[in-house]
Amino acid sequence: MMKKTIQFVPIIAIAMAGTVSSCVDSGKDLYDPSYETPNPMGDGFAAPDGFDWSMMTSKNVSVEVKDEEGGLYAYLVEIYADDPLANESASALTTMTADKGNNFKVTAAISLLSTQKGIYIKQIDPRGREQVYQFDVPENSDNMTCKLYYVESAAQNRALMSRAVATRGISFEKPDYSTIPDGAKEITEMSGTTLLRDASYKITSDYIGTFKFDGYNGEIATKVYVDAKWTIPSNFEFQNGIEIIVMDDAKIQASGTMTFIRNSMLTIMDQGSVATQNISFTNGEPAALRNWGTLAVTNNATLHSGAALYNKGTITSKDISINSNTQIVNDNKIELEGELNLPSNFSLENNGELYGKKIIANSDAVITNTNIMVFETMSFTNTTVNNSCSMEATTSFYENGATFNFNQGYLKAPKMEFMNGTVNLNDGSMLDATTSIDLKTGHVIFYGKGENASMIKSPVITGQGFTYDGNLAIESDNHVEKNPWWDNFYIQNGAYITKTGESKTVIEVCTGTKNNGNEGEEPKDPDYPIIVDDTRNYAYLFEDQWPLYGDYDMNDVVLIIKERKISINKDNKAQEFKLSIDLSAAGATKSIGAAIMLDGVPASAITQPVEFSDNSLIQNFNVNNNRIENGQDYAVIPLFDDAHKTLGLNRYEQINTIKNSSNNKSPKNISFTIKFSNPISVDELNINKLNVFIFVEGNRNNRKEIHVAGYQPTKLANTDLFGGNNDDSSTSRKRYYISKENLAWGIMVPTEFQWPLEYTNIKNAYSLFESWVTSGGSKNQDWWKTFDSSKVYK
Secondary structure, eight states: OBOOOOOOOOOOSOOOBTTBSOOOOTTOOTTOTTOOOOOTTOTTOOOOTTOOOOSEEEEEEEEEOOOOSTTOSOEEEEEESSOTTTOTTOOEEEEEEEOGGGTTEEEEEEEEETTOOEEEEEEEOTTOOEEEEEEEOOSSOSEEEEESSOOOOHHHHHOOOOSOOOOOOSOOSOOOOSSOOTTOEEGGGOTTOBOOTTOEEEEOSOEESOOBOOOOSSSOOEEEEEOSEEEEOSOEEEOTTEEEEEOTTOEEEEEEEEEEETTOEEEEOTTOEEEEEEEEEESOSSOEEEESSEEEEEEEEEEOTTOEEEESSEEEEEEEEEOSSOEEEESSEEEESSEEEEOTTOEEEESSEEEEEEEEEOTTOEEEESSEEEEEEEEEESOEEEESSEEEEEEEEEEESOEEEEESOEEEEEEEEEOSOEEEEESSOEEEEEEEEEEOSSOEEEEEESSSOEEEEOSEEEESSEEEEESEEEEOSEEOOOOTTSOSEEEETTOEEEOTTOSOOOEEETTEEEEOOOOOSSOOOOOSSEEEEEOOOEEEEEOSOTTSOOOOOOOSEEEEEEEEEEEEOTTSEEEEEEEEEEEEEBOOSSOEEEEEEEEEEEGGGOOSOOEESOGGGGTTSOBOTTSSBTTOSEEEEEEESOHHHHTTOSSOOOBSSSTTOTTOOOOEEEEEEEEEEEEEEGGGGSGGGEEEEEEESOOOTTBEEEESTTOOOOTTBOGGGTTSTTBOOBTTTTBOSBBTTSOBSEEEESSOOOOBOTTOOHHHHSTTHHHHHHTTTSSOTTGGGOOOGGGBOO
């Protein structure tokens, strides 16, 4: 046991104000409890009652994983404040293992910035595959429940397919036109004669010309059977009430435009063909095309309101122009050189192959695809798209306000742009952007539904105002980051993000395998012990005049925790704890020491000697054989008993608080390691359980300790000073180191802090500090980010 021999001389007088950092009148007895120094923040400056000065909040996080390995192995669960995908150097707040022994449910206490809106949870499964989930931090609860798997939500149940598939307005059953009815009259024999209603006609030898037909309302009753080559030399209109039937091995060759009026129809049988410059179907009741053969249009095919097109053969055309309230059903192959423009109330049902340069769909159009659609560009505005096979835009894809219902559907494009839409990805569907996905301003929701996970894959995903919800794997090497307000996008209900190629999701669609999934390594348990290495910095700032006010430059002692390292066993218990802390500044002009009490660790839990990086710093502490302080209920780890000597100065002058001073020194790093024979809860080593404190005017029993506001004193502290002078501490009220104006003598800032220069009040160096305090922490919660660089020590 090492003991310190102390010659104690009661301090009766206080140093002169104005010459050093202390602001106490000369000649006043320090122990006169009625004596008070002026408020260093100004008359009337106070923090609201109940303000605890903490810039951190504590949450209890329960995490549940879904086992896929039959209960044989453990899953690694890491909780972060920063996105570990975007920031590979991010430090985990804590790490746990979920296994059969804890029903794959684990709970941990974490400390977060009070401004933190959400957390990231990384799951590493037994095969080494990583998935990152995001969860909102509740404002009005200290408890969080985080399920790392999909559970169908009420919102998803409401997001049903909003539009049905295309309605077939006419019969697309293949008619039996293998023979020509008896009594059909040959068109060549009827020169100058008008075709009659409810009669059959035929062209059975090559014919060049047209015929006369006046047309009539009602059902189609006049039929012309083409069983040879018919050449139409100019534009020709087929009046309502007639059906043109192109039989096997027959052909129509038209030099101009073939126009079908109202309830007229063109039917092309299997081996039949039609070649024309243009073709138009107008005002259908219905005006319709039914094709089992070949239709070749040099320029443009037009469907006017009410018209319908059914294709079981092959159609080629430069463009297809469409008016509202029309439909196309393709059961085989349509190839376009140009544009397919789909207006409102239009339905397209593709059960075959559909190719073109551009497809544009507008308000209330419905597209249903069960096979292959390929265009250079796709553009959908307020459209409903039902896709259960493969769609591809070889150049670009754009949507605005559209609804997509994918059922094992696949969409591929180099670049995709989404705005104000809903994308339902069911049972193994996939969006595959080979270059980027840009989620424009607006609200786009991606729902993953069904037992089989769906996928969104893109090297780059940018934008804001979108939501991932449900059974979704998002693969991206460069995904837009969460902004500090956590509201630029949301990810919930089992959806997760991972790097490209890292997810386990397999995508199989009608055209084959689109994503093989990462099979990972042979399954195994994590390597124990698990190391949690928190390299975030936490700065502890102290004023040394307690229970009197000082000058509030908060630099009498500056300590910065640089690293917390915890070794965790398979039971999620801490078996070793290492702390690295810098003594960065000593603005005090008196003897000043420091230690740390572990508020959650009984002294009896330390059964092995604490290992220090520099044993000489603790020689003057009264410690037991395990190198923790004697006489304490909780473990108190000594750091140093003289800050100035620790920094290499043998006189009590300011160090690292005055620019360009010859006294300035490099920070002194102090580290120690505690090994627990009986491992303890990791929660007891959280940053909020580290009670860092200083003591002034000697290390002795009944010493004058100064703790961070709200933290309890040790058993060696002089609590007789509580409630005297400017102090308003009270053991019975569990109110510690808070003044009558609710001000603090010690604070912890959760960052590597640039402390004020000597004699510079912290509110003058940090302009937002005052409003943070007087608002009770409701304003400017990250006040430390705004400072006057000329008033802080660098």
